[in-house]
Amino acid sequence: MTPCTTALFGENYWNQSLAVADALRPQASVHRATLPNQVRVWVISQYDDARAALSDPRLSKDNAGLTAIIRDQLAAAGQEADLSNMFAPHMMFNDDPAHARLRALVAAKFTRGRVRALRPWIEQLATAVLDELPVDRPVDLIDTVAFPLPLNVICQLLGVPLDDREYLREWTAALMEDLPERALPASREMERYFDRLIAARRAVPGDDLLSALVQQSEHGDQLTPPELMGTLFLLFVAGHETTTNLIGNTVRHLLAEPSRWRRLAADPGLVPAAIEESLRYDSPVRMATHRFTTEDVAYGGVVIPAGEIVLVWLQSANRDDNRFPRATDLVLGRADAAAHLSFGHGIHYCLGAPLGRMEAEIVLRALTQRFPDARLAASAHELQRRPSAIMNGYVGLPVRLAG
Template structure:
């Protein structure tokens, strides 16, 4: 099948996008909320940047998410880097599925994220937080990501799922390859194979020796006898492991960077810790941990704003752009911990709203409360620090964050 003739011109995106995507969004916003773009070495796709349009798209059943249809489109468009069968299998989880499959998969996993179960994790999260901050005490300089923002959510998700913490270096290295933009095809295939093999062995261990963890629960049939097959278990484990730690790592690091960059707000929050829950919502809005939503595609023409996207097109929602839409927020480009950040789309919207959002919020509230209390003089290790952002459109996160604890 040949490519469809589309009138909308393609906007080319350079590698400088990752350092400051908001420069692109501001430029695009002058021309409307929907754009056809193409990254270096990528294929044309559509991206929605307006808040109203983004919220509508995230809940629109005409924008499909089933992985088989998505990869068929990739193959048709010759996107070799994303069309290998191993990657398709690993990504066949509930975030890349439509009803009724999505309904069935989400029902099986939400039993591990009920409000009661999430609340029961609080004492352990507080304990892990205190231990990590103890490790920072007395040090002249640390990388806050390696010392705190990374090990906190990784420890929590490992304990919740029943994944050995000592395996973290392996699965995080594979994750960086799989969620990064570009990269050599052979590296992506190798990371896919390594992650899949690791998860298959882990699931087999849970089946033979179940424990009191979420993965052990997932290998068992549900109350109605419904159960995941082996490939579904691998894909679900991949989603929970990656999304369960990577997003919170970025939330903690991005939020801390934003506060240290605006010292007055750090001091204000330290003086009134009751504002931390609202501040976390502002961190999520201002520089959330997820830049773009996972992929959707059209199977029929879909009108979004003033643009009609033809059938057979790939569509993303730029969550970070929607969360800075001046039509929705009064001062979108400024951090304001006292502002009402309600309604932000950092966790998505609709049936694919992040199942782990309550856990991420609780981890962040505990982490920021303890960090502000324990290290009130925390500051950049170098006043000239320039952030290096991950080369990923999916995740929005820093490479490092050198700080002086100051206590």
């Protein structure tokens, strides 16, 4: 096997992350790396170890312990030690029983029924978005479809005014980068914005999810103000960033071989399976969010000492030949595609997975039916990935639409 010369999270890593994963994974299951913000991490790359790590109680997501380790490392590296509100005390950065409590409070309002009720509206939105697309010149599918549609959906769900979406787009993009000079100002601006929105929903509630979360209850548990702010950050950012990447990555890989695209156009029933295979083949989430070791932990014959940050490399684990035959090939109709780890595993399995799948299915059905002869309008080396340790998506995706 050719040695891998591209460093994890290095300057040349982002656009070659699939190749880097496929080169490093057979060499070892655990790799040392340094994030762009100078935080040192251990990265788990093979499927069996990744799946085990996602539910290993020795790999903690306790907010206080996690943020203390990261802040210490940032300070030691001469970096700004403050963290963005993505590290606030929400359900993603807590262990049970705190995690179970926070998840239950959100799940009680973010129900499957609430998600299903959005389907007719999302279908109408997809039709309206596609109606605006030009068919006589290349169009950036990220900018025109994959980003605005999920953003509109999460705004509708949470009760965020759509007029504010451009500000929110800039802030969330900055939050997903690992550079304090970008993430911290964006987090502060977004927090001020959400403070005003929360106050408005308390004063005049609507039928949206945010109104349901902020209303005071005379009986029972409720989110504290810091928990509410952290939850709003989590729901908003994760609620559209991941789906944007899922749509963009799926379209990009299907159009890389136009016969795949035409196959879906001819048989829309294949769309859900195509989405699962895309989730496996090129996960919209590159790494699961940060964990830390509460004791010495061994994975793949490597001992990770206590007090270290661990990232689970979902993008790599999903392409492990020991779990998926021909793992580095995109195979429509793969029987075991749904065994991917793109939405996580264990207690932190993504609460928004049904919504993300539904949005991607609606968009992909609409695109393939209306534009069965679509094709990429840029070569593979021209497509640029976003520089984010956690999120995995394209900056832009030029396509030429044709029916």
